[in-house]
Amino acid sequence: MKNLKSIFFxxxxxxxxxxxxxxxxTNAFSVDTCVDCHKDEKFRVQNKGLFDYYxxxxxxxxxEAGISCQxxxxxxxxxxxxxxxxxxxxxSYNESSMVFxxxxxxxxxxxxxxxxxxxxxxxxYKALKKAGKGPVCITCHGNPLTNVYHTSIVLSTxxxxxxxxxxxxxxxxGVAENILHRLNVCRGLLKWTSRHFDxxxxxxxxxxxxxxxxxxxxxxxxxxxTNTDRDSKxxxxxxxxxxxxxxxxxxxxx
Numbered sequence: 001m002k003n004l005k006s007i008f009f010x011x012x013x014x015x016x017x018x019x020x021x022x023x024x025x026t027n028a029f030s031v032d033t034c035v036d037c038h039k040d041e042k043f044r045v046q047n048k049g050l051f052d053y054y055x056x057x058x059x060x061x062x063x064e065a066g067i068s069c070q071x072x073x074x075x076x077x078x079x080x081x082x083x084x085x086x087x088x089x090x091x092s093y094n095e096s097s098m099v100f101x102x103x104x105x106x107x108x109x110x111x112x113x114x115x116x117x118x119x120x121x122x123x124x125y126k127a128l129k130k131a132g133k134g135p136v137c138i139t140c141h142g143n144p145l146t147n148v149y150h151t152s153i154v155l156s157t158x159x160x161x162x163x164x165x166x167x168x169x170x171x172x173x174g175v176a177e178n179i180l181h182r183l184n185v186c187r188g189l190l191k192w193t194s195r196h197f198d199x200x201x202x203x204x205x206x207x208x209x210x211x212x213x214x215x216x217x218x219x220x221x222x223x224x225x226t227n228t229d230r231d232s233k234x235x236x237x238x239x240x241x242x243x244x245x246x247x248x249x250x251x252x253x254x
Contacts, residue, residue, distance in 0.1 A: 032068055032069075032077040033077050033078070033079060033080055033085050034068060034069035034070060034075060034077045034085065035054075035068060035069065035077070037082075037085075038050065038053075038054045038069070039054055039058070056142075057069075065111075067111070070089075072098055072099060072107055073089050073097075073098065073099055074088040074089045074090055074097070074098060075087070075088055075089035076088060101132070101136065102128060102129070102132055102136075104136045104137055104138060105119055105120070105125065105128070105136050105137055108137040112137075114218045115218050115221050116221075117218075118218055118219050118220075118221040118222040119221040119222065121222050122221065122222045122223045122224075123223065124223060135157060139157055140153050140157055151177060151180055151181065151184075154173070154176050154177050154180055155177075158172060158173050158176050158177075159173045172225065175225045175229060176225060178229070179220075179225065179228055179229055179232050182232045182233070182236050183213075183216065183217075183232055185236060186213060186232065186235050186236050186239055187213075189236075189239040189240070189242075189243055190209065190210070190213060190239065192243065193206065193209070193239060193242050193243060193246065194206070194210075196246050196250065205242065206242075208238075209235060209238055209239055209242065212231065212234070212235050212238075213235055215231070216228060216231050216232055216235060219231075
């Protein structure tokens with residue numbers, strides 16, 4: 001009986017030890033001192049900009065994708081001391097920093113490879129590398145909310161350079177605005193179509209329009225609006241045809 005109790009006790013100790021080690025390892029791998037520190041409410045008063053920056057990141061696309069502070073800013077999230085955690089976190093004014101203005105497109109491009117591929121072919125990128133001026137990812141998408149293209153963003157970004165006063169291709173603004181309005185309509189039709197078109201069992205056609213929309217969203221960053229304007233018109237025409245066809249089919253079968 002004593003031997004049996006001894007065996008049970010030994011098994012309990014071993015099981016508890018393994019469980020304890022597992023907890024320690026899990027916590028070790030999940031620690032993120034960047035987030036733990038920067039989410040502190042004290043920054044609301046001490047550094048409002050830093051506080052808002054964390055609040056904007058929390059729940060954003062980057063947060064949901066597991067992209068944390070060190071992925072863009074550098075630093076070591078496993079270190080508890082500020083000096084050690086910030087050791088590789090270079091100021092945005094440092095030309096070697098990943099978030100130095102001229103380096104931002106490369107930093108974003110580590111994940112957004114297709115978008116980056118198009119952007120480096122654009123005149124904007126060439127001007128950025130040559131003169132250090134021109135829009136980069138955060139100019140339109142914000143930081144770190146990753147906003148999509150809204151007409152308001154066009155008004156505040158494109159038009160600030162492309163207008164009658166600067167005489168810097170003022171026609172670009174109008175073309176860009178028309179394309180974005182068209183894509184907004186396409187986005188709405190795509191959501192409706194994705195929910196209903198599969199009932200007709202034509203996935204190949206639906207896959208085609210989704211691929212075209214994705215391609216336009218990525219190739220937009222080359223800012224060759226001749227191709228983008230043509231492709232967005234083609235996409236809208238096809239989506240309208242699908243909408244009419246699906247609506248007619250649903251009316252007939254319901």
